[in-house]
Amino acid sequence: MSHDRPGITGDVRAAFDDCLVHADEEGAVALTVRLLQDGVRAEDVLLGLVAPAQQRVGTRWASGEWTVAQEHAATHVSERSVATVAAAIPEPGPAGTAGAVLVTCSDGEWHTLPARLLAEVLRVRGFHVRFLGGHVPAAQLVSDLHQNAPDVVALSCTLPMRLPLAHGLIQACRPAGVPVLAGGCGFGPDGTWAYALGADLYAPDAPTADTLLRRQWPPPLTGEPSLDAGSTEAYAHLARRRSALLRHVVQSLQDRFPDLRDPTHRQDEATTETLGQLLDSLAAGAFVDDPRVFIDYLSFAAAFLTARSTDPARLLAVLDFLAAPLSDSPHLARHLAAGRTWLDTHLTRPSAERRPATGA
Numbered sequence: 001m002s003h004d005r006p007g008i009t010g011d012v013r014a015a016f017d018d019c020l021v022h023a024d025e026e027g028a029v030a031l032t033v034r035l036l037q038d039g040v041r042a043e044d045v046l047l048g049l050v051a052p053a054q055q056r057v058g059t060r061w062a063s064g065e066w067t068v069a070q071e072h073a074a075t076h077v078s079e080r081s082v083a084t085v086a087a088a089i090p091e092p093g094p095a096g097t098a099g100a101v102l103v104t105c106s107d108g109e110w111h112t113l114p115a116r117l118l119a120e121v122l123r124v125r126g127f128h129v130r131f132l133g134g135h136v137p138a139a140q141l142v143s144d145l146h147q148n149a150p151d152v153v154a155l156s157c158t159l160p161m162r163l164p165l166a167h168g169l170i171q172a173c174r175p176a177g178v179p180v181l182a183g184g185c186g187f188g189p190d191g192t193w194a195y196a197l198g199a200d201l202y203a204p205d206a207p208t209a210d211t212l213l214r215r216q217w218p219p220p221l222t223g224e225p226s227l228d229a230g231s232t233e234a235y236a237h238l239a240r241r242r243s244a245l246l247r248h249v250v251q252s253l254q255d256r257f258p259d260l261r262d263p264t265h266r267q268d269e270a271t272t273e274t275l276g277q278l279l280d281s282l283a284a285g286a287f288v289d290d291p292r293v294f295i296d297y298l299s300f301a302a303a304f305l306t307a308r309s310t311d312p313a314r315l316l317a318v319l320d321f322l323a324a325p326l327s328d329s330p331h332l333a334r335h336l337a338a339g340r341t342w343l344d345t346h347l348t349r350p351s352a353e354r355r356p357a358t359g360a
């Protein structure tokens, strides 16, 4: 995505960043209003200012420079700015004169800002947009489809670990005959996983989405999932045992690293959440049969732990604890081994300290 957009100068970017750093909502809103009054296009504010600033927020949070609270405050400021732009976008003609797009995230997905940016750009470009936000279960989506009859569902996925749930949403649109346009980093490089799940279209960004939608409107229902039975069975195998596996890994980890035990149980919650995400990433990787999903999560987790002064080699121990219970699924064992190889190669710990892959 190009950052060089008319009216979005280095000074403007620095001023907006400053608003994010200081959680200055009023300053961000005033800056946004001024840019629009100066004739900067709404789309350029959304994609040339807010989106890249939000990506920098991600870098600051992941590197430990910012706390979660700072990230939340900054994201809220970005959301205020998007809302300010949205309020200035003229409504498209009456319903029926422009295409109707329903923008949604799958369940388990709370990254609503990327979807909202898409929604507003499509609105600027003349579509009628209905925005459902984050964490939408398939049954709720279907009921909304019946009530509001959109021409297209635009599905945003940021976390690859939510791919199986995104698949549920895509398939839920089928009986209603509504095509699905997929987008967001969670669908992988070039939208590989969007097509595997049966999406009809994939676009890496909002302008490309607009181009694709206008090329053939409404888009035909061409998507066909290409998941093999072994992969979905391996996913289901892990999903069925998720709770028991999670208990086993949390317990084993706390036994090995007593500092993780916390009498107030506050730490337990964080450990359980992280390990749950690790299991979901392994399951999602098995589902689309691509080791990059699990490796992508391990790479995030290793960087996240390192930035918070926790030895990322603990991830190796986690994979060891999973090796025995998952050895009955060659599919899952293969994805686990790929993750272990990645950690072995990328963690800079003396190899003598590492435990063998089978040492559960």
Ligand code: B12
Binding pocket: 047, 050, 051, 052, 054, 055, 056, 057, 058, 059, 061, 062, 072, 075, 108, 109, 110, 111, 112, 113, 114, 115, 117, 118, 154, 155, 156, 157, 158, 159, 160, 161, 181, 182, 183, 184, 185, 202, 203, 204, 205, 206, 209, 277, 296, 297, 300
């Ligand atoms: C803000 C944020 C959050 C906020 C979200 C708030 C909100 N209202 O959106 C909160 C705090 C909820 C959050 C939580 C988590 N987050 Co977060 N988050 C971010 C952050 C910093 C910014 C996201 C964002 O707005 N990006 C800016 C937009 C503009 O970029 P974009 O996503 O590429 O979207 C554009 C295109 O992809 C496209 N697009 C998007 N959707 C669609 C859909 C269609 C149809 C189309 C055509 C196009 C399209 O258009 C968008 C606009 O240009 C990112 C860092 C980052 N670099 O993005 C991490 C990030 C996404 N989060 C991450 C993680 C890990 C998490 C957590 C798991 C953390 C945790 N340990 O709990 C949780 C998961 C919560 C959940 N279940 O969803 C990781 C994901 C890593 C991975 N590969 O799995 C990231 C990348 C951070 C990092 N540096 O590692 N997060």
